[in-house]
Amino acid sequence: MKRQGLEGKAVKALTIAGVMSGTSADGVDVAICRISPALRKGGAPRVKVLGHRSFAYDAKLRTAVLAAMDAKQTSAAELTRLSWRLGAVYAECVAVTARELKLKPQLIACHGQTVYHQGTAAPYLGQPVRCTWQIGEPSLIAERLRVPVVSDFRPADMAAGGQGAPLVPMLDFCLFRHAAKNRLLLNLGGIANVTALPAGCSVDEVLAFDTGPANMIVDACMKQLYGRRFDKDGAVGARGKVFDSVVATLMKASYFSAPPPKSCGREEYGEAFVTRFLGLCEREGARKQDVIATATAFTAETILDAYQRFCLPHLGQKAHATEMFAAGGGTRNATLMRKLREGFAALGVRVATTEEEGLATEAKEAAAFALMGWLTWHGLSGNVPSATGAERPVILGRISLA
Structure with a gap:
């Protein structure tokens, strides 16, 4: 699998916690995976799920998340507070998973909670705009767990002409x-x-x-x-x-x-x-x-x-x-x-x-973002242009260092 990368970047195996909260807004899935380089040149990275846990949002948090998704009108303050609250929730979910599985992640890959996604262009202020927004403050996760965090995976694909989805392929x-x-x-x-x-x-x-x-x-x-x-x-x-x-x-x-x-x-x-x-x-x-x-x-x-x-x-x-x-x-x-x-x-x-x-149904999407975090950390592209419509393979996400 030949993909765009950074010249001279050493590619190595890492233990990564993938974190996913989807459009159902029912909770958080964490999968701790061992991601390793391909065995042969041009091959695909190897993914092994070491363990996973699922956590339900409490009623008040789920209500707030659903309200943010369906909001006709809200405030910057409300969305900012929710993003930071979710960051704390994600950090706690990873900490509990790591403790129960007796595993120490070297990297966290957090999808975040989508509050808005517009994959096709629509007019806005005189120009066609496509956009997406996932919240859940990654710097808070990195600081609390003292582990680097890769987040914000979808925008790079959209900037390259894609729809930012699906990324799991x-x-x-x-x-x-x-x-x-x-x-x-x-x-x-x-x-x-x-x-x-x-x-x-x-x-x-x-x-x-x-x-x-x-x-x-x-x-x-x-x-x-x-x-x-x-x-x-x-x-x-x-x-x-x-x-x-x-x-x-x-x-x-x-x-x-x-x-x-x-x-x-x-x-x-x-x-x-x-x-x-x-x-x-x-x-x-x-x-x-x-x-x-x-x-x-x-x-x-x-x-x-x-x-x-x-x-x-x-x-x-x-x-x-x-x-x-x-x-x-x-x-x-x-x-x-x-x-x-x-x-x-x-x-x-x-x-x-x-x-x-051999892959638990609840762990799949979280494992997918663990893989994408591994690719991003090594400067390798993670989108599939034939799936998203992007003009080229691109490196996804942003890194928050601990």
Whole structure:
């Protein structure tokens, strides 16, 4: 894997804590990994997850994070305070993980909490602007733990013409590429994203993009209708009736037919979308459990549609030899996973989770940013331009020294 780097920079193995808090805003995942150089020239770095922990946001912090994401209006003071509070939370999560696993990270790679992401350009003050913002003060993490921190990964890709997402395909390529099989990697966080790896592909042949919402719509509806954070085990969705007319109406949105590269977030599938979705369900006479069932079915349909529109043509003639590995919180929704397994089985694709390949589903995104932190520390580019749309490979992130 030939990537841009800094001449003369010694590349060595490091123990790195990757820290991820996603668009579901449910908490923090920490994965402590050993990242090592490739065994051969042109090969991919080696990633070994040594252990991981997950931490839920407390109710007040989650409310503040969600309010910042969906805010029509807020203050600089509120966002600044939240960023520093999150920095302290991330530091504590890494400290607890390191203590419990009896491991000492040499570097921390912290994604931060996305409060706004606009992957495509829109007019602002007379000029087209694309932008992204992840908060969680890295200098506070570095000072409290006395370990260097790599953060702010997405802006460099956007500055190079990319959408700043998805970034996880670099890990997918390093861990899951197979010489003889096509592989799909599906992440089910707040947003769903997929990586398509043709058999024996190079990094330039990776296709990856956000397919649409994953847990985000179900979680929002569960909160409004049941006062719960999520549909545990998919139990509510399993009891309801799916209103196919609602799913069909939502699938007409231009995002789903737009070709990659593309990314989305709470800006597209936040409060306004949920209000529209609930309105469509109400007009059909849906009960509460029917709303959750329909939201779950909609999520599955967006993923299946994305595979058939974009991944299948990309994988080419060997598409029959394709297997999918899912990760993220959505894998715990048995109803969603059943719909995906049934839908993909009809297309000749076997669906499993990353656990089958030795990677805990909750650890994947955190491990991805551990890898990106390792690449940044060594002056190596970490984006996949074929996934993000960037004009070139670039070094991602900023370093805060202890």
